Amino acid sequence: xxxxxxxxxxxxxxxxxxxxxxxxxxxxxxxxxxxxxxxxxxxxxxxxxxxxxxxxxxxxxxxxxxxxxxxxxxxxxxxxxxxxxxxxxxxxxxxxxxxxxxxxxxxxxxxxxxxxxxxxxxxxxxxxxxxxx
Amino acid sequence: xxxxxxxxxxxxxxxxxxxxxxxxxxxxxxxxxxxxxxxxxxxxxxxxxxxxxxxxxxxxxxxxxxxxxxxxxxxxxxxxxxxxxxxxxxxxxxxxxxxxxxxxxxxxxxxxxxxxxxxxxxxxxxxxxxxxxxxxxxxxxxxxxxxxxxxxxxxxxxxxxxxxxxxxxxxxxxxxxxxxxxxxxxxxxxxxxxxxxxxxxxxxxxxxxxxxxxxxxxxxxxxxxxxxxxxxxxxxxxxxxxxxxxxxxxxxxxxxxxxxxxxxxxxxxxxxxxxxxxxxxxxxxxxxxxxxxxxxxxxxxxxxxxxxxxxxxxxxxxxxxxxxxxxxxxxxxxxxxxxxxxxxxxxxxxxxxxxxxxxxxxxxxxxxxxxxxxxxxxxxxxxxxxxxxxxxxxxxxxxxxxxxxxxxxxxxxxxxxxxxxxxx
Ligand SMILES: [Zn+2]
Numbered sequence: 223x224x225x226x227x228x229x230x231x232x233x234x235x236x237x238x239x240x241x242x243x244x245x246x247x248x249x250x251x252x253x254x255x256x257x258x259x260x261x262x263x264x265x266x267x268x269x270x271x272x273x274x275x276x277x278x279x280x281x282x283x284x285x286x287x288x289x290x291x292x293x294x295x296x297x298x299x300x301x302x303x304x305x306x307x308x309x310x311x312x313x314x315x316x317x318x319x320x321x322x323x324x325x326x327x328x329x330x331x332x333x334x335x336x337x338x339x340x341x342x343x344x345x346x347x348x349x350x351x352x353x354x355x
Numbered sequence: 356x357x358x359x360x361x362x363x364x365x366x367x368x369x370x371x372x373x374x375x376x377x378x379x380x381x382x383x384x385x386x387x388x389x390x391x392x393x394x395x396x397x398x399x400x401x402x403x404x405x406x407x408x409x410x411x412x413x414x415x416x417x418x419x420x421x422x423x424x425x426x427x428x429x430x431x432x433x434x435x436x437x438x439x440x441x442x443x444x445x446x447x448x449x450x451x452x453x454x455x456x457x458x459x460x461x462x463x464x465x466x467x468x469x470x471x472x473x474x475x476x477x478x479x480x481x482x483x484x485x486x487x488x489x490x491x492x493x494x495x496x497x498x499x500x501x502x503x504x505x506x507x508x509x510x511x512x513x514x515x516x517x518x519x520x521x522x523x524x525x526x527x528x529x530x531x532x533x534x535x536x537x538x539x540x541x542x543x544x545x546x547x548x549x550x551x552x553x554x555x556x557x558x559x560x561x562x563x564x565x566x567x568x569x570x571x572x573x574x575x576x577x578x579x580x581x582x583x584x585x586x587x588x589x590x591x592x593x594x595x596x597x598x599x600x601x602x603x604x605x606x607x608x609x610x611x612x613x614x615x616x617x618x619x620x621x622x623x624x625x626x627x628x629x630x631x632x633x634x635x636x637x638x639x640x641x642x643x644x645x646x647x648x649x650x651x652x653x654x655x656x657x658x659x660x661x662x663x664x665x666x667x668x669x670x671x672x673x674x675x676x677x678x679x680x681x682x683x684x685x686x687x688x689x690x691x692x693x694x695x696x697x698x699x700x701x702x703x704x705x706x707x708x709x710x711x712x713x714x715x716x717x718x719x720x721x722x723x724x725x726x727x728x729x730x731x732x733x734x735x736x737x738x739x740x741x742x743x744x745x746x747x748x749x750x751x752x753x754x755x756x757x758x759x760x761x762x763x764x765x766x767x768x769x770x771x772x773x774x775x776x777x778x779x
Binding site for chain 2: 231282321
């Protein structure tokens with residue numbers, strides 16, 4: 223399914239990630255997952271939270287550069303090979319993945335992917351039966 | 356007037372001017388003697404490069420009347436420009452100066468299309484500032500009806516514009532936009548007023564501002580340039596082509612110099628604008644450095660006027676940086692950043708010297724709600740900005756993307772530059 227991801231532009235300096243988590247904590251916003259991509263002088267922190275609008279609001283008012291992007295959240299069984307078969311299907315249909323990260327909760331695993339073609343990716347995933355995942 | 360005739364006239368006037376200041380202004384006589392030149396050495400306009408420069412500091416040092424050439428009994432008016440630091444600049448005008456000023460101001464207004472049938476509102480400040488009285492006298496000289504509205508009472512100004520069916524206006528471009536704002540609030544549109552001509556100056560403005568002013572006030576907007584040390588409004592003006600401002604060069608001789616080496620620069624090259632007041636008798640100035648950065652344009656204007664044109668003022672020479680021997684103006688960086696919506700219009704230039712080589716870092720803030728969450732796209736954006744900067748500045752700059760509000764806010768321009776070379 224399509225889900226909203228929050229991306230924050232951060233300068234590469236000590237304590238910036240902690241600044242983000244502090245703002246969220248102070249507002250009682252829980253992070254389901256996050257990942258960080260960095261270069262020598264800046265980084266991008268990507269977050270999955272339940273309350274997207276409120277998170278954006280509190281982060282922007284704390285002067286963070288924040289945008290919201292649509293990404294695909296794939297839920298699959300938390301067993302070896304489950305993700306691999308999904309990714310194989312996507313690759314077979316020429317879906318290129320810009321980036322991905324995952325988090326698991328005992329029975330299931332959630333994988334966040336940013337495909338180069340969101341609609342096409344969703345169409346392919348909808349065609350897969352849950353058993354295939 | 357042909358170029359040869361103009362240069363001949365300028366040369367004759369320059370000779371007379373040099374005689375005047377040599378005999379009546381000790382400051383200039385001392386400077387010329389130090390350079391071992393006498394008025395006899397200055398015969399043609401080309402000889403001007405042998406003469407000394409005059410700076411704002413010279414005016415301050417000779418406060419209040421040290422550079423005045425005329426006897427006090429000949430002075431009929433005194434203006435003063437406020438300096439944010441130090442002494443104000445005092446300028447005394449003889450009756451003849453005022454006559455010339457009226458005539459050049461009228462030249463500007465006539466070029467905009469003002470005639471005796473116009474009703475013209477002067478929305479510049481009256482008083483010690485030259486804007487109000489300078490344009491006022493020009494309007495009277497043309498024979499149009501002048502309305503000395505001055506600044507301050509916007510509500511009354513709007514009422515007069517509407518009720519008197521005022522057709523022309525002079526004010527700062529930012530005040531013009533303020534008037535448009537006030538008009539909106541009062542529920543008025545440009546159809547409620549009859550403005551057709553606007554003369555705007557006394558501060559830098561852009562082509563975008565021109566479009567907005569023309570659009571919202573329903574008039575043709577023209578630049579008027581001047582500075583009180585030289586005369587006041589009327590030094591140069593745009594014609595109907597709106598492509599550069601024609602300089603009244605029979606009275607104000609322009610040069611462009613490299614502000615660092617003081618070498619004269621050719622047509623088309625950007626540098627500091629320098630004026631010599633060829634005909635002034637109250638407080639004439641030789642090669643006065645305006646600190647305004649512009650260039651003199653090549654080629655003739657389609658309007659038929661043969662007087663030389665200057666381009667828009669792009670900044671102040673005080674802000675110039677010399678990096679690896681290349682002149683860099685913060686305004687150039689600013690113009691590039693303003694073109695790219697991904698950035699806040701805020702930047703910091705950090706100049707340093709690493710292994711004996713100057714480095715330039717341009718720090719720019721990413722907009723709060725407008726960037727990409729893909730590293731590749733962000734790196735591309737960084738690359739696009741540095742490529743643009745390189746083509747404009749002719750030196751490469753290291754771009755550093757910054758978070759919003761990480762660059763200190765301030766009114767002054769100097770804080771946009773950190774030159775760490777001087778600290779070592
Ligand atoms: Zn012209």
